[in-house]
Amino acid sequence: xxxxxxxxxxxxxxxxxxxxxxxxxxxxxxxxxxxxxxxxxxxxxxxxxxxxxxxxxxxxxxxxxxxxxxxxxxxxxxxxxxxxxxxxxxxxxxxxxxxxxxxxxxxxxxxxxxxxxxxxxxxxxxxxxxxxxxxxxxxxxxxxxxxxxxxxxxxxxxxxxxxxxxxxxxxxxxxxxxxxxxxxxxxxxxxxxxxxxxxxxxxxxxxxxxxxxxxxxxxxxxxxxxxxx
Numbered sequence: 610x611x612x613x614x615x616x617x618x619x620x621x622x623x624x625x626x627x628x629x630x631x632x633x634x635x636x637x638x639x640x641x642x643x644x645x646x647x648x649x650x651x652x653x654x655x656x657x658x659x660x661x662x663x664x665x666x667x668x669x670x671x672x673x674x675x676x677x678x679x680x681x682x683x684x685x686x687x688x689x690x691x692x693x694x695x696x697x698x699x700x701x702x703x704x705x706x707x708x709x710x711x712x713x714x715x716x717x718x719x720x721x722x723x724x725x726x727x728x729x730x731x732x733x734x735x736x737x738x739x740x741x742x743x744x745x746x747x748x749x750x751x752x753x754x755x756x757x758x759x760x761x762x763x764x765x766x767x768x769x770x771x772x773x774x775x776x777x778x779x780x781x782x783x784x785x786x787x788x789x790x791x792x793x794x795x796x797x798x799x800x801x802x803x804x805x806x807x808x809x810x811x812x813x814x815x816x817x818x819x820x821x822x823x824x825x826x827x828x829x830x831x832x833x834x835x836x837x838x
Contacts, residue, residue, distance in 0.1 A: 619832040620717045622724065622823060623671055627660040628710045637666035640680050664712050667838070668705050671714055676701070692778035704775050711819050720811075720825040723776025725768040727820050734763035742766060743789040743801065765792045765814055768822035773799070776824050777806055 638646060649661045673680030684696040695701055703716045704724040715724040738747040750762045769790045774783050789801035799810045809828035815821040
């Protein structure tokens with residue numbers, strides 16, 4: 610591929626195991642702000658506290674490496690819906706997501722990104738889909754014959770929708786039933802956009818025991834760089 614054929618926009622995504630970090634958590638806590646340490650202490654169990662610290666510390670270390678800066682010096686702010694950004698580098702877009710022992714971080718200098726990861730597990734997927742998804746999405750899931758297929762379809766749809774909401778940075782002020790994604794296409798597609806959102810989107814889905822979705826408003830190919838740490 611020559612230079613003119615390379616996607617002009619890129620997303621880097623890192624994935625890691627939260628339980629593979631420092632078991633004591635001491636090195637992780639050394640990177641955190643006092644506010645982050647206080648947030649971590651509010652989790653109910655030592656395991657959840659360590660996972661929170663491991664996620665925040667890795668977020669800081671990866672962004673620090675990306676920006677060539679001391680990770681302890683990074684200062685985060687949140688908008689009114691809880692979407693974080695860097696106070697002195699708001700043009701760097703990133704999205705962190707974690708479930709149980711897994712975490713992912715998507716970063717881009719040019720694209721607003723949304724990332725979501727969910728552990729595929731047994732739950733009342735049809736009831737949840739009918740309550741919270743667009744009617745067409747719920748109907749598509751219900752048409753599948755086998756419960757395992759329905760469950761996989763539910764989580765693929767859920768992660769895509771959550772990633773879109775995170776990219777837009779407005780939280781659940783955007784009702785999940787107000788827009789529609791399709792996992793019947795490859796790659797998946799945004800059929801009905803949230804109100805006021807860009808019309809063109811890049812969607813990326815990785816199914817499995819842990820379902821991962823990456824999204825960005827983009828009208829052209831996006832280069833994806835995936836790394837495990």
